Amino acid sequence: MKVIAFARTQQGTGASRRLRKAGQTPGIIYGGTSAPVNISLDHNALYHALKKEAFHSSILDMEVDGKAEKVLLRDFQVHAFKQLVLHADFQRVDANQKIHVKVPLHFINAEISPAVKLSAGIISHVMSELDISCLPADLPEFVSVDLANLEVGNSIHLSDLVLPNGVTAVTPGENPTVATASVPAGHVATEAEAATAAAVAAAPVEKK
Numbered sequence: 001m002k003v004i005a006f007a008r009t010q011q012g013t014g015a016s017r018r019l020r021k022a023g024q025t026p027g028i029i030y031g032g033t034s035a036p037v038n039i040s041l042d043h044n045a046l047y048h049a050l051k052k053e054a055f056h057s058s059i060l061d062m063e064v065d066g067k068a069e070k071v072l073l074r075d076f077q078v079h080a081f082k083q084l085v086l087h088a089d090f091q092r093v094d095a096n097q098k099i100h101v102k103v104p105l106h107f108i109n110a111e112i113s114p115a116v117k118l119s120a121g122i123i124s125h126v127m128s129e130l131d132i133s134c135l136p137a138d139l140p141e142f143v144s145v146d147l148a149n150l151e152v153g154n155s156i157h158l159s160d161l162v163l164p165n166g167v168t169a170v171t172p173g174e175n176p177t178v179a180t181a182s183v184p185a186g187h188v189a190t191e192a193e194a195a196t197a198a199a200v201a202a203a204p205v206e207k208k
């Protein structure tokens with residue numbers, strides 16, 4: 001994904017406010033062996049790009065005054081109630097050094113899982129993104145979580161995921177839970193009541 005930016009020399013709150021009034025968003029590029037560079041970006045283009053999942057977990061081609069370099073979006077700030085991006089931070093990427101980044105999880109095949117198809121269960125997503133480490137060239141836009149074989153009462157853990165080649169998970173826990181399957185409480189109660197009613201109906205009637 002390509003991003004167009006322009007180097008800016010003026011800094012401070014007043015300069016940033018003037019940029020925003022002109023439809024620009026202040027930002028910065030840092031990291032690597034080069035000095036940090038203050039930049040400005042077209043606000044509307046950045047605002048719409050931030051709505052795309054891939055923009056948050058892809059290597060971006062950042063062009064500043066005609067010079068291109070590889071970067072990652074590291075942080076951004078938005079206004080508390082206005083549709084306004086206040087600032088964006090980008091980090092330079094070295095093709096030969098591993099990066100640590102969060103990527104989204106995509107849950108697939110829930111509709112054909114035994115938990116949903118046979119037991120009318122509910123699948124809960126315990127994790128929505130995954131911390132990974134990899135070389136920039138190996139960075140995936142997302143990691144898939146296959147729910148096809150998930151049954152009620154069972155869970156999918158990190159060790160069950162199939163990670164792309166060159167990608168390693170970075171997690172604080174040994175083997176965290178990614179998703180679980182359970183039957184809704186109301187559904188369990190209804191089944192229990194139905195079973196009790198069936199047992200009563202089948203019981204022999206005592207003769208007086």
